[in-house]
Amino acid sequence: MKTEAPGKIILFGEHAVVHGQPAIAVPLSAVRVTAEIEPAGCGGGVTVLAPDQNVTLHLIGASEKEDRLYNALAYPVEIALRALNIPMPDVCITIRSTIPIASGLGSGAAVAAALIRAVGIAVQRPFTNDTLNPLVYEVETRHHGTPSGIDNTVIVYEQPVYFMRGSGSATEQRPNTIEPFQITNPFTLLVADSGQSSPTHITVDDVGALYRADPNRIGALFARIGAITRAARATIEQKQGESGTLYTKLGALMDENHALLRELTVSSDELDHLCDAARAAGAHGAKLSGGGRGGNMIALVTPDK
Numbered sequence: 001m002k003t004e005a006p007g008k009i010i011l012f013g014e015h016a017v018v019h020g021q022p023a024i025a026v027p028l029s030a031v032r033v034t035a036e037i038e039p040a041g042c043g044g045g046v047t048v049l050a051p052d053q054n055v056t057l058h059l060i061g062a063s064e065k066e067d068r069l070y071n072a073l074a075y076p077v078e079i080a081l082r083a084l085n086i087p088m089p090d091v092c093i094t095i096r097s098t099i100p101i102a103s104g105l106g107s108g109a110a111v112a113a114a115l116i117r118a119v120g121i122a123v124q125r126p127f128t129n130d131t132l133n134p135l136v137y138e139v140e141t142r143h144h145g146t147p148s149g150i151d152n153t154v155i156v157y158e159q160p161v162y163f164m165r166g167s168g169s170a171t172e173q174r175p176n177t178i179e180p181f182q183i184t185n186p187f188t189l190l191v192a193d194s195g196q197s198s199p200t201h202i203t204v205d206d207v208g209a210l211y212r213a214d215p216n217r218i219g220a221l222f223a224r225i226g227a228i229t230r231a232a233r234a235t236i237e238q239k240q241g242e243s244g245t246l247y248t249k250l251g252a253l254m255d256e257n258h259a260l261l262r263e264l265t266v267s268s269d270e271l272d273h274l275c276d277a278a279r280a281a282g283a284h285g286a287k288l289s290g291g292g293r294g295g296n297m298i299a300l301v302t303p304d305k
């Protein structure tokens with residue numbers, strides 16, 4: 001038996017979404033994590049194999065090891081067992097992934113989603129997407145302190161999502177806004193890898209520090225990114241017949257979003273160069289996607305380009 005989870009692309013709104021603005025993400029189904037489930041010998045506990053990383057983990061009891069790779073594979077299993085309230089089963093799970101690591105395409109959340117699904121299937125108590133999503137969020141929290149929740153949501157439900165983070169305060173509890181939406185007018189994106197890996201938690205922390213140091217200026221950048229995201233959604237959802245302007249409008253919004261992400265210090269020379277090269281080759285717009293300072297760029301292109 002096998003479980004899966006896709007990669008993801010943030011179309012608009014990364015970083016600002018951590019601070020309460022909306023963002024749009026789509027699943028990237030061409031790259032995926034798969035988790036294959038096989039029974040293991042009695043008393044063997046859970047074994048997680050990641051042959052591409054040359055890693056074999058034997059999980060027999062509770063563990064508090066604080067290693068990132070260990071956490072990426074073991075923590076989802078621990079969370080799944082805790083949610084199901086069951087002792088360690090005997091099972092072997094083999095994880096394979098075509099999603100590049102630390103490159104803004106959601107590799108961590110996809111590994112967690114596929115692993116937690118695998119544990120549920122192994123003990124014949126499969127998770128629904130609604131029960132899985134908060135568990136993957138919990139894993140994300142361990143990896144990078146203050147995730148907005150958009151990555152786990154788009155990866156678990158595997159559909160385009162307009163997302164706004166909720167807030168919890170003493171006076172108000174606002175849940176996340178998760179609005180799946182239709183892409184009325186399909187469009188083509190080129191995804192290009194800068195070849196630099198960049199852990200999301202570092203750029204998220206740095207943007208948080210910028211905001212604390214200068215809340216007025218950085219808050220205004222977040223607000224502008226939020227406005228771009230709302231305009232992008234309206235453009236993507238516009239009725240057929242108005243689509244002639246889709247590429248022009250969406251491309252300009254991507255360019256502006258990228259410029260604002262540069263101001264938030266999360267671009268890099270390589271990402272700027274990829275965006276410029278894409279535009280020079282005829283793309284209607286381009287931006288970094290995800291945490292930034294590496295990872296991937298997306299460009300809006302017509303299929304003939």
Ligand code: MEV
Nearest residue numbers: 014015147148149290291
């Ligand atoms: C990462 O894919 C998107 C960020 O906005 C972080 C987050 O939303 O958790 C950079």
